[in-house]
Amino acid sequence: MLQHPAKRATLRLLSKVLLSAAALGASAVSLAAEPLKIGYSDWPGWVAWQVAIEKNWFKDAGVDVKFEWFDYSASMDAFTAGKIDAVTMTNGDALVTGAGGGKNVMILITDYSNGNDMIVAKPGIKSITDLKGKKVAVENGLVEHLLLRNAMKKAGMKAGDIEIVNAKTNEMPQVFATKDIAAVGAWQPIVGQALKAVPGSKPVYTSADEPGLIFDVLAVNPASLSARRADWQKVVKVWDRVVAYIEDPKTQPDAVKIMAARSGVTPEEYLPFLKGTKLLTLEEGRKAYAKGNDFKSLYGSTEIANTFNWYNKVYSFSQKIDTYIDPSLTAAAK
Incomplete structure (x- = not known):
């Protein structure tokens, strides 16, 4: 029996919808299985x-x-x-x-x-204010950058008082050992490695000073x-x-x-x-x-x-x- 063209088009469309639904269902099952x-x-x-x-x-x-x-x-x-x-x-x-x-x-x-997030400084530097005019390495925009800025704000320092040097957090031990960097920001255990890399270095500000x-x-x-x-x-x-x-x-x-x-x-x-x-x-x-x-x-x-x-x-x-x-x-x- 011949079907009206409009009816055949409707059936083709319905078929496509059902196939698409089946494909989406299979995709959802696959996603759930992952x-x-x-x-x-x-x-x-x-x-x-x-x-x-x-x-x-x-x-x-x-x-x-x-x-x-x-x-x-x-x-x-x-x-x-x-x-x-x-x-x-x-x-x-x-x-x-x-x-x-x-x-x-x-x-x-x-x-x-x-306390595990720290700004650690080389020997002779006892506080955040001692870093004025010096270079401090942090990873720009990440958490130690915020910790450093809060420490500076509490100490009454301006943004330009410290020169920020951008570096990857996992590279801070090597960066800290270089001549020009006075301090770095990192977290444990990476910051512990930085402290070992520069004997006599110590924390000058930590997240224990800023709980939350x-x-x-x-x-x-x-x-x-x-x-x-x-x-x-x-x-x-x-x-x-x-x-x-x-x-x-x-x-x-x-x-x-x-x-x-x-x-x-x-x-x-x-x-x-x-x-x-x-x-x-x-x-x-x-x-x-x-x-x-x-x-x-x-x-x-x-x-x-x-x-x-x-x-x-x-x-x-x-x-x-x-x-x-x-x-x-x-x-x-x-």
Whole structure:
């Protein structure tokens, strides 16, 4: 029986729609089958995830996760390029990454820096004010740059009082050993290597002087969060188990052994790093997610970082802080 041309066209269109729907369905199944890819780097609050990795706690939680190890800057580059679904970074650097095209949402606060981020100076330099007229190396626009500027502001110094030299954070030990550089900014364990590279050097300012200035977070691609929210919820719930294992005196030696091996140092060298990192339980994270204008709040801290970034032309447009922060997964993980 002959079909009317309009009817045949309708059937062809319906067929295409059904095929497209099937393809999209297959794509969604494929996406769901893929492990969540998380980039992490050498900071105690992120190396902490190594405990969960080696203890198979993600499998226990029913979520497939693949952690990929990077130098810090490279982890953010990989995230922006879409090679990983999430990345561990500071709240201020989440804004820098987002402004550069790597849109992200901070779903978990792992810790805040409590002394492990440092401005370290060569022998004879006793304070930030002693750096006036000298060269200080930091990675432009990243967290140590903010730490240095805050230290200068507290000391009553102007922006031009110190000459900023841009350098990669993981290269700071070599940079510090050069003749012209009076001080560098970095975090543990890299800053510890810098201190060893220049005997007699010491910290002149640390994140212990600015608790809450630097929150460390797990930031996720918004599309991944939307498509696999239940899986990300499971990842967040694992975090309390990690913190408990690291902080329990009975299990801490094993945790430190695992973390030290990932960072390539001895457990004896690694243990002091925990003192400079305030790991946050989910309950403590819920409190930090409360809106506020100071360093006690992730919102307040991030807005301060945003003002710094915009003022220093790290990016061209002030970022909308609320779009970067989602407290709901931490709130639900009880």
